[in-house]
Structure formats: C-alpha cells, structure tokens
Amino acid sequence: AIEEANSSGIFKYRVELRAFDDRADPKEAVNVANQIVSDSAISAVIGHLNSGCSIPAAQVYAKKNMLMVTPAATNPKLTIQQTESSWKWARNVFRVNTTDDVQGQFAAGFLRNKLHARSVAIIHDKTPYGQGLCEEFQKEFEAQGGKVVSFDGVAIGDKDFKALLTRIKSLKPDVLYFGGIYNEGGLVAKQAKEIELRATFVSGDALQTSEFFKVAGKAADGSYITNVGLPPEKITSAQEFIQKYKAK
Numbered sequence: 001a002i003e004e005a006n007s008s009g010i011f012k013y014r015v016e017l018r019a020f021d022d023r024a025d026p027k028e029a030v031n032v033a034n035q036i037v038s039d040s041a042i043s044a045v046i047g048h049l050n051s052g053c054s055i056p057a058a059q060v061y062a063k064k065n066m067l068m069v070t071p072a073a074t075n076p077k078l079t080i081q082q083t084e085s086s087w088k089w090a091r092n093v094f095r096v097n098t099t100d101d102v103q104g105q106f107a108a109g110f111l112r113n114k115l116h117a118r119s120v121a122i123i124h125d126k127t128p129y130g131q132g133l134c135e136e137f138q139k140e141f142e143a144q145g146g147k148v149v150s151f152d153g154v155a156i157g158d159k160d161f162k163a164l165l166t167r168i169k170s171l172k173p174d175v176l177y178f179g180g181i182y183n184e185g186g187l188v189a190k191q192a193k194e195i196e197l198r199a200t201f202v203s204g205d206a207l208q209t210s211e212f213f214k215v216a217g218k219a220a221d222g223s224y225i226t227n228v229g230l231p232p233e234k235i236t237s238a239q240e241f242i243q244k245y246k247a248k
Helices: 002-008 026-037 051-063 077-083 100-113 128-143 162-171 182-194 210-220 236-247
Strands: 044-046 067-070 093-095 119-124 147-153 175-179 200-203
Touching: 026 051, 051 067, 051 077, 051 093, 051 128, 077 093, 100 128, 119 128, 119 162, 128 147, 128 175, 147 162, 162 182, 175 182, 182 200, 182 210
Parallel strands: 044 067, 067 093, 119 147, 119 175, 175 200
Antiparallel strands: none
C-alpha cells in the first residue's frame, strides 16, 4: 500500500512506515504512543490492534493532535470516550471496523434464531475486548429470551481451565461463548472437548486466525467465529490488491 501511495504521485512527500510493538500490553502501548508523538516526522498512526491498548494510547495521540486510525480495536469506548466531558481534545480517533456491541448482538441473534440455542455459558479474558464483547453478547442473548447460566473471567496466560469447564459442564449449556484471543480460546475449546462438554463453541473475531486452529486442534471443528467485517477475499474490489500483495 505504501509503494502504491508513493508511486501514485498524489503526495508532495514520500510516505514511510515505522513499526512499533506494544506487546498487547496497555502500559507498553502508552510508552510506545509517547515515543511516537515525540517524533516530529510521524504524522499519523495506524493502530493499535487491541482495545485495551488503543483506549489509553488514543488519549496520548489526542493530546498532541495526532491522527489515529485503528483497523482492529472493537471496544465501543475507543471512540465513545471522545464524546465524554473529560475529553478536552480534538476528536481525531477513528476505526475502520465495526464494534463489539454490533458483533456481540449479531452472535446472540445467530445463536437464538439460527442454532436455536436456549442456554449459554460465557468465559472472557477480563480485557476490554474480551469482557466487553461478552457483556454485549449477554445483554442481547438475554433480551432475546436466552439464558446465561454462568459468566466467568480467566487470566491471560492461564493454561488449565478444566476445573472451570467441569463446573460449566454440570450446567449443561447449549453453547460455550468465549471472549478473548486465540491462546486461551484455543485451550478452552480443546479442554472442553477433552472433558466431553457437549456445547457448541462460539467466539469473536480475535479467534479467526490459523493460530487458533493450531492450539485447539480437532476441537475447533464445529466451532463458530464471528467477525467485524467481510474477509478481503470475499470483496471484489480487493482482489487486485491481494494478488499484488501475494506476488510481493
């Protein structure tokens, strides 16, 4: 995309990319954001990936009047915070994807109306993304007459979920809904299968990655994963770019 921009002739300057790693950690995201705003050569930011990083980092950019566009953060607060009285800066934080209130509501409607699920157990990773997605899902699922039999949080980095899953198994939910990323999500799906928890595994966009299938293995079969936009492979106007990207 940068090569195309530079060859287009529409800019009076050359566009360069500088990559920063926030390690999916909110504190490190703020540190990175401060590094970025201190560099006068940087005029805009594409990122961050995680909602938990994007929300606090956005305030750093706003204070310096730097444009921020995220292609991935889905927690509604990222942009809604700009409408709060405590926000004293320009509203220059944007995103190109939809939000968890849309994704969570869609998943709830799909489970109630398409899969005819009556009950669900919810597990989240306590992050703004994972917990936020689950809260939005829970509200809509219950609004449509479904029953949430449990709502539990786990810590990022945990490996053993069998005690929690065994308790959930006794509740006999139709669906096991997970909010978080692929590491914990893959292990939850795998261990649920190992203890023969007969519930359909459902999760959000952070699990639509090959890494989820590597972690979950065969336990991923039969799972449902929602996303916040149509995959580029399904968009006609994106095909030329995809071909050039693969060739590059």
